[in-house]
Amino acid sequence: MNVLLDNLDIFVTGFRNTLIMFFASGLIALVLGTIVGSFRVSPVAPMRALGTIYVNLVRNTPLTLIFFFFVFGYPKLGLPRADYIVLAIIALSLYTATYVAEALRSGINTVPLGQAEAARAIGLTFGQSMTLVVLPQAFRAIIPPLMNVFIALLKNTTIAAGFSVLDAGAIRAYLSERGEPQLVVLLWVAVIFIALAALLSWAQRALEKKWRLAR
Template structure:
């Protein structure tokens, strides 16, 4: 306990920044992933192709390489200067959005074909059919795997520690300078991550029970 209590400032700052990275990246990844997922099932070939290319390229690229591009390559493009935390959010968003898109696409495929046909029969165009009829059912169907995607995102935030972002992954390095035992620090970091993952799992179970009753 001494390691935790004597360095509460470092732990608090690290996990606060982790929470910011996670929440902001999760929101943007959900938005972008929903758009890309819609493109993947679009009746327009160009839209499907764009979604497929984006997902296949980004999802098959290691997250560390995406971070390397934004930290070392982006500044050379001569665009607006962005801080490391903002670049980390962009990298995490673009990477996670591909998994959100594929998870959502799987959920869309579970919606009975008759639902889409009924929507078209009453005159709804594709976008309205998708947003009003198909997506609400798809989100309910993919809640467990979607939470798994966000759990992976939470753990992926530790990659940012290697790129000068002071989050939970950097706690061990910071405390090693204070002479704290590395194994104890890592155990505390791991414990907090286990608690956070358990919290996400509890949210998942809550919505599963709620929507199961609704269905």
């Protein structure tokens, strides 16, 4: 306990930045992934192609390389300067959105085709049928895989530690300079991560129970 209590400033700062990246990236990825997932099932061929290219290109690129691009390539594009934590959020968002899109596409495929046909029969456009009929049912079906995506996102935030972001992944390096036992530090980081993942799992079960009763 002394390792945790004596270095509470580093632990609080590290996990605060981790949670900032997690929530910001998760929200952006959810919105972007919903758009890309809708593109993937669109009846318009160019939109399907755009969604497919984005998913296949970004998802098959190692996340570390995406971080390298934003940390070292972004400044050379002449774009406005941004903090490393902002660049980390962008990298995590673009990468995670591909998994959200694929999870959503699988959820859309579970919705009976007759639902979309009935929506079009009463005059709804593709966008209206997606937002009012298909997506609400699809999101109910993908809660478990979607929560797994967010748990993976939480763990992926530690990559930012290698790019000058003081997050949970950087706590060990900072405390090693204070002479703290690294194994104990890593165990505390792991325990807190397990607690956060357990909280996400609880949220998953609560949402599943709520929406199951709603049906």
